[in-house]
Amino acid sequence: MCSLRSFSVRISSTLVFVFIDWGGGVSHLTPEQQKLADSTFAVNQFNLVVSDGISVRRSLPEIRKPSCRNITFPDNLPSTSVIIVYHNEAYSTLLRTIWSVIDRSPKELLKEIILVDDFSDRDFLRYPKLDESLKPLPTDIKIIRSKQRVGLIRARMMGAQEAQGDVLTFLDSHCECTKGWLEPLLTRIKLNRKAVPCPVIDIINDNTFQYQKGIEMFRGGFNWNLQFRWYGMPTSMAKQHLLDPTGPIESPTMAGGLFSIDRNYFEELGEYDPGMDIWGGENLEMSFRIWQCGGRVEILPCSHVGHVFRKSSPHDFPGKSSGKVLNANLLRVAEVWMDEWKYYFYKIAPVAFRMRNSIDVSERVELRKKLNCKSFNWYLQNVFTDHFLPTPMDRFGKMTTSSNSSICMAWTLRSSGIKTPSTSDCLETFHKTQLWLFTSDNRIRTDEHLCLSVVQLLHTSSDWKIQLKECAGFDTEYWDFKPKIGRFKNRKTGLCLASPDIFDPTKDEFNPPILLNCRSSDDRQNWTITEMMWHPEHL
Incomplete structure (x- = not known):
C-alpha cells in the first residue's frame, strides 16, 4: 500500500478535470477516478479526488445579499489572528482554507495565521514539508505542533496562547472564506467587545465540493441530548430581521467551528473549559457562558464562510470511546x-x-x-425563548387515551430522516420519543423543536392529517384542551386529536394519531397526560 504522501500525489496525477471555478462542483468522474474516489472517501470522509483536482485558490460566487455589499466599515478595525486546528487534514482542503483567508482578508486586518497540528502522522503535514510549502505564502504563518494528541479544545487554547492579534478568529481546517467575510466580524467586536460573532456557515458538498449558500434565517439551539441543532428563528424575530436584513442575529448557541472573539475577553471569560476532552459540547459550554455572563452570541448575515459538511468524522478518540x-x-x-x-x-x-x-x-x-x-x-x-424544555407551566409526560392506556402517542424517525407522529406500546423507561409538552401557549411539543401540527391533504380537500413540523407559530399547531374530558381541539380545523385503529398489518407497525369530528363520548379522543418526573428525587 502506498504512503499517504505518495497517495496524495497519485490522486493529483490521475485528474483530467475541466477547470471548475466560481464554487461549481465536480459531479462527473471517469470510471478510474470514481473508483479511486470511492476507495479513499473514508480517509477524510470527503471526496479526495475532487478536492485534489480543483484549485486551492478557486474563485467563489458573490454570496452576500446586495445590501451587505455597500456597507462602509469603520476605520481602525482590530486585527485578528486566525487559528486553524487540524489533525490529518487533507493537504488540498487545508491549503484551500489558508489561501481563502489570505486572498479574502484585508492585509492590514490579518495579523497572522496560526496552524495547530494536533499530532498528525501524515508525512506531508510534518516538519519540514508543510513548513517549506507554506514559506512562499504572503502572510505570517505560525505552525504549532502538539507532541501528543490533545484534541480540538486544548489545541485551540494552544493557538490562542500564541496569538498576537486583537481578536481571535477560529476556523476549521476544511473551510473557504468568501469576499467580505472578515470585516463584519471585526466591526461587531469593535462596537461591542463582549459580542461573539459567527459567520453564516455555507455548505461545501462533501462529494462534489459545490459551494452552496447557507440559510440566514437559522440560529443555533440544542436538543434534549444537548446536541447542537439549527432551528428556524421565532416568527417575531424573523419579521424583525426582514426590517434589518444586515443586522446581527441573536443565537442561543454557536456551532463552534467558526467564530471570532476579542482576545482579552476570551481570557477574561475563562477560555475553553480545560477539563473537556477532544471535542464535543464545548460549543454549548461556551455559548451558555457567554450569554449567562454578560456577552452575546450572534450570527452576522453579511459574513459567509463555507464548510465541508461531513456525514461522520474520520478521526478517533485516542484511548477512549x-x-x-x-x-x-x-x-x-x-x-x-x-x-x-x-x-x-x-x-x-x-x-x-x-x-x-x-x-x-x-x-x-x-x-x-x-x-x-x-x-x-x-x-x-x-435568549432561547422558543426552547422546548419542560417548565412548571407545562403539562409534560406520556399521552394515552381511554380507549387503550397501554398505547402511547410517539414519534418515529423515518429512513428519510423525517420525524413523523406515531403510536407505540408505552415504555416504562423515560424515552424521548414518547414524551410530550402541552405548553402554556397551547402547543403540543416534543424534542427537536417539533410541534404536533396538521396539514391539508389537498388544497381542495377537507381532509387533514397529523404531522410533526418545526414549531413556527402557525395556526395549524395550536390546540385547545379541555382537561375534564381530555380533548385536544385543533384551532385551524376544529377537529379533535384521536388515537387510531391501532395496528396496520400491511405495514407491520402501529398507525399514527388521526383527526376526527369532536365527540365527547369517543374514548379515542379522551387523552390523559401521565406526568413524567425528572427532578433529582426521581433520578
Whole structure:
C-alpha cells in the first residue's frame, strides 16, 4: 500500500478535470477516478479526488445579499489572528482554507495565521514539508505542533496562547472564506467587545465540493441530548430581521467551528473549559457562558464562510470511546451552567449521570461565581425563548387515551430522516420519543423543536392529517384542551386529536394519531397526560 504522501500525489496525477471555478462542483468522474474516489472517501470522509483536482485558490460566487455589499466599515478595525486546528487534514482542503483567508482578508486586518497540528502522522503535514510549502505564502504563518494528541479544545487554547492579534478568529481546517467575510466580524467586536460573532456557515458538498449558500434565517439551539441543532428563528424575530436584513442575529448557541472573539475577553471569560476532552459540547459550554455572563452570541448575515459538511468524522478518540468522551463533556456543561435543568439531561442521558461522581467541575463553578453569571432560567426566558424544555407551566409526560392506556402517542424517525407522529406500546423507561409538552401557549411539543401540527391533504380537500413540523407559530399547531374530558381541539380545523385503529398489518407497525369530528363520548379522543418526573428525587 502506498504512503499517504505518495497517495496524495497519485490522486493529483490521475485528474483530467475541466477547470471548475466560481464554487461549481465536480459531479462527473471517469470510471478510474470514481473508483479511486470511492476507495479513499473514508480517509477524510470527503471526496479526495475532487478536492485534489480543483484549485486551492478557486474563485467563489458573490454570496452576500446586495445590501451587505455597500456597507462602509469603520476605520481602525482590530486585527485578528486566525487559528486553524487540524489533525490529518487533507493537504488540498487545508491549503484551500489558508489561501481563502489570505486572498479574502484585508492585509492590514490579518495579523497572522496560526496552524495547530494536533499530532498528525501524515508525512506531508510534518516538519519540514508543510513548513517549506507554506514559506512562499504572503502572510505570517505560525505552525504549532502538539507532541501528543490533545484534541480540538486544548489545541485551540494552544493557538490562542500564541496569538498576537486583537481578536481571535477560529476556523476549521476544511473551510473557504468568501469576499467580505472578515470585516463584519471585526466591526461587531469593535462596537461591542463582549459580542461573539459567527459567520453564516455555507455548505461545501462533501462529494462534489459545490459551494452552496447557507440559510440566514437559522440560529443555533440544542436538543434534549444537548446536541447542537439549527432551528428556524421565532416568527417575531424573523419579521424583525426582514426590517434589518444586515443586522446581527441573536443565537442561543454557536456551532463552534467558526467564530471570532476579542482576545482579552476570551481570557477574561475563562477560555475553553480545560477539563473537556477532544471535542464535543464545548460549543454549548461556551455559548451558555457567554450569554449567562454578560456577552452575546450572534450570527452576522453579511459574513459567509463555507464548510465541508461531513456525514461522520474520520478521526478517533485516542484511548477512549467517543460516547464516554462526549458524555463527560456534556456532564460538565450541565453541572456548571444548567442549574435544575441538568436533571432533565440526566434523565435523558443516564450514562452521563452515572459518571457524575468521578468528574470535578469545582473550578468552573468558581469561575461562574467570579463572573457573576445569570441563571439558566434567565437564559431560557431571555435568549432561547422558543426552547422546548419542560417548565412548571407545562403539562409534560406520556399521552394515552381511554380507549387503550397501554398505547402511547410517539414519534418515529423515518429512513428519510423525517420525524413523523406515531403510536407505540408505552415504555416504562423515560424515552424521548414518547414524551410530550402541552405548553402554556397551547402547543403540543416534543424534542427537536417539533410541534404536533396538521396539514391539508389537498388544497381542495377537507381532509387533514397529523404531522410533526418545526414549531413556527402557525395556526395549524395550536390546540385547545379541555382537561375534564381530555380533548385536544385543533384551532385551524376544529377537529379533535384521536388515537387510531391501532395496528396496520400491511405495514407491520402501529398507525399514527388521526383527526376526527369532536365527540365527547369517543374514548379515542379522551387523552390523559401521565406526568413524567425528572427532578433529582426521581433520578
